[in-house]
Amino acid sequence: MNEKAASWALVLDDEQTITELLDITLAEMGFSVQVAHDLRGAREALELHSYALCLTDLRLPDGSGLDFVRHIHRHAPQVPVAVITAYSSTEGAVEAMQAGAFDFMTKPIDLKRLRRLVEQARALAVLTPDGANNGIERLVGDSEAMRALRQQIQLLARSNAPVFLTGESGTGKELSARAIHDAGPRRDKPFIAVNCAAIPEGLLESELFGSEKGAFTGANQKREGLFLAADSGTLFLDEIGDVPMAMQVKLLRALQERSIRPIGASSEVPVDIRLITATHRNLQEMVHAGTFRADLYYRIHVVPLQIPPLRQRQGDIPLLVAALLRKIAQRQGKAPPSMEAGALHWLAQQPFPGNVRELENLLERAFALHAGAEITLQDLSAEGTIRPAQMPSMARLSPLAERLQSAEQEFLRAQLAAARNDVTICAQNLGIGQRSLALRLQLCEKRGPHADNT
Numbered sequence: 184m185n186e187k188a189a190s191w192a193l194v195l196d197d198e199q200t201i202t203e204l205l206d207i208t209l210a211e212m213g214f215s216v217q218v219a220h221d222l223r224g225a226r227e228a229l230e231l232h233s234y235a236l237c238l239t240d241l242r243l244p245d246g247s248g249l250d251f252v253r254h255i256h257r258h259a260p261q262v263p264v265a266v267i268t269a270y271s272s273t274e275g276a277v278e279a280m281q282a283g284a285f286d287f288m289t290k291p292i293d294l295k296r297l298r299r300l301v302e303q304a305r306a307l308a309v310l311t312p313d314g315a316n317n318g319i320e321r322l323v324g325d326s327e328a329m330r331a332l333r334q335q336i337q338l339l340a341r342s343n344a345p346v347f348l349t350g351e352s353g354t355g356k357e358l359s360a361r362a363i364h365d366a367g368p369r370r371d372k373p374f375i376a377v378n379c380a381a382i383p384e385g386l387l388e389s390e391l392f393g394s395e396k397g398a399f400t401g402a403n404q405k406r407e408g409l410f411l412a413a414d415s416g417t418l419f420l421d422e423i424g425d426v427p428m429a430m431q432v433k434l435l436r437a438l439q440e441r442s443i444r445p446i447g448a449s450s451e452v453p454v455d456i457r458l459i460t461a462t463h464r465n466l467q468e469m470v471h472a473g474t475f476r477a478d479l480y481y482r483i484h485v486v487p488l489q490i491p492p493l494r495q496r497q498g499d500i501p502l503l504v505a506a507l508l509r510k511i512a513q514r515q516g517k518a519p520p521s522m523e524a525g526a527l528h529w530l531a532q533q534p535f536p537g538n539v540r541e542l543e544n545l546l547e548r549a550f551a552l553h554a555g556a557e558i559t560l561q562d563l564s565a566e567g568t569i570r571p572a573q574m575p576s577m578a579r580l581s582p583l584a585e586r587l588q589s590a591e592q593e594f595l596r597a598q599l600a601a602a603r604n605d606v607t608i609c610a611q612n613l614g615i616g617q618r619s620l621a622l623r624l625q626l627c628e629k630r631g632p633h634a635d636n637t
């Protein structure tokens with residue numbers, strides 16, 4: 184898009200007062216404005232020009248603005264389109280965002296909000312289309328599912344639509360929420376993550392909305408809530424299914440009105456956030472059971488995004504291991520170790536009910552235990568690292584791994600005997616930590632009969 188084309192905006196509305204207001208405001212912001220009064224005119228305009236922004240009413244004389252959103256999504260997906268809805272109930276806004284609108288505004292038009300929306304549309308134009316350096320690349324994995332997820336995130340990052348993430352614990356929901364933020368026009372603004380399940384019920388309102396000094400016993404000073412902390416940025420509400428009913432009503436109101444009222448405050452404070460929610464619960468079932476409000480569900484469930492469990496993308500494990508070991512080593516200022524082929528092979532077959540987090544924890548402990556340049560199966564299977572049910576059974580080990588294991592056990596026992604059973608000296612002789620040696624020896628005890636058989 185050239186410089187000139189980048190400054191054109193298309194306004195589609197049949198109400199003259201609205202088009203005049205938009206024309207003046209957009210012109211003040213440096214746009215050349217093209218006004219269309221019906222769908223036909225807008226489609227023609229779109230063929231003649233490239234636009235940096237489109238604003239459309241939902242009700243038009245010859246059809247619905249939704250059709251125009253779909254038309255743009257199909258024929259000019261790079262053009263950000265926002266809809267204007269007639270009611271504060273935001274009827275139609277959800278459908279519009281599902282159809283590809285990046286945001287919506289309600290009538291009467293609030294000029295401050297309009298300017299913000301336009302700034303965000305501008306910021307979209309300078310976003311790089313590729314995922315590099317924008318957070319999406321941190322979502323490691325080459326499986327079909329992960330590629331599709333990265334692609335969806337890239338698209339979603341361009342909109343303001345509320346995203347609803349589902350997936351088991353540890354699958355990468357928070358990482359995905361961050362990626363959506365980092366790849367979008369709010370990337371330079373705050374990203375605030377809140378685990379709703381971790382905040383006691385009585386504190387949730389003041390944590391989210393803030394409180395005035397003296398609003399309740401113990402409120403010694405004014406406190407800014409997390410909604411305001413996330414203003415202009417993204418608010419990630421994790422475990423949204425754990426929000427109690429009474430708070431759900433207040434949350435719904437805040438999202439509808441785009442404003443919050445701190446406890447004890449006499450007026451509402453406008454707030455501009457992009458909302459991302461997540462849960463590992465089945466919210467639809469909760470709605471049926473009457474424990475989650477249907478209207479709030481409808482509000483937050485605009486774009487659902489499912490993160491698949493690790494067992495459905497086990498092919499990603501080798502890449503994840505490499506990336507996670509790099510991360511762990513970097514945190515400790517050390518060089519990342521490699522992983523023995525047998526160990527990697529074994530890891531890639533594990534179901535990991537705790538998903539990527541479980542894999543990460545396991546690698547963290549193995550990293551602490553490993554002695555050489557490589558992480559071995561022994562490091563992974565040391566006491567406390569793998570749960571008994573996951574312990575690689577001797578029957579499942581390859582003959583080579585089995586022999587190596589036996590050799591290690593024999594060697595350790597001999598070394599310990601040579602050090603007159605002094606673990607400190609033995610560890611020093613071997614150049615490994617005492618803890619690591621102790622864990623390895625414990626493992627030998629466990630496998631005693633096996634070692635004797637060799």
Ligand SMILES: Nc1ncnc2c1ncn2[C@@H]1O[C@H](COP(=O)(O)OP(=O)(O)OP(=O)(O)O)[C@@H](O)[C@H]1O
Nearest residue numbers: 321322323324351352353354355356357358539540
């Ligand atoms: N695809 C991935 N690539 C690299 N690291 C990942 C990936 N998915 C998850 N992780 C890492 O795994 C850990 C858990 O991820 P995250 O916290 O995003 O999961 P979650 O689904 O939000 O978990 P919970 O439901 O328990 O809150 C984090 O350290 C994260 O960086």
